[in-house]
Amino acid sequence: DSGVTQTPKHLITATGQRVTLRCSPRSGDLSVYWYQQSLDQGLQFLIQYYNGEERAKGNILERFSAQQFPDLHSELNLSSLELGDSALYFCASSGQGWENTIYFGEGSWLTVV
């Protein structure tokens, strides 16, 4: 158990809908990262937050947004869903510096039908 908690574990929704994925980082970790993993693309970095502030942005679509709340949990919002958004979405967390290593949650499986 990495200590990073993600909910829901599985989610099936229709095209055009909106979903929210939730992540609780390890206790004390200030950084939260979101990744998308699909069969053909591998792990793709979406976005990172550090102590509530956006720190780095990767290949995140405009239909997607994220935030980190004062209690450090984070949410990834996916809207106007398309079939191609079906993937495993991982949250990861780390401490103040990278040396504290990055720990992944078990992921949220999203299926868009």
Place this chain on the structure above:
Amino acid sequence: QKEVEQDPGPLSVPEGAIVSLNCTYSNSAFQYFMWYRQYSRKGPELLMYTYSSGNKEDGRFTAQVDKSSKYISLFIRDSQPSDSATYLCALYGNNRLAFGKGNQVVVIP
């Protein structure tokens, strides 16, 4: 050219063999190098990390980094069926972690 290149081809080896995996990268901003192991689409777990060129050993695992060639490797000695998983290289720099596509390794008893 992608930032991190890892030939995603599957790899099958007999039990006890040495597994050799590698990645290349193009961006010198990457300063820290890691290998993650991922079972059956579970969350990746950190195997090894290093920030300097050279070798680092941890049990049956050896990570090798050559910053001048922008080339990293992972060797698994005396491979076991429990090593069957997907192995992803990861590079950290500029506040983000970039992954290779991963190699699926199957160790055949």
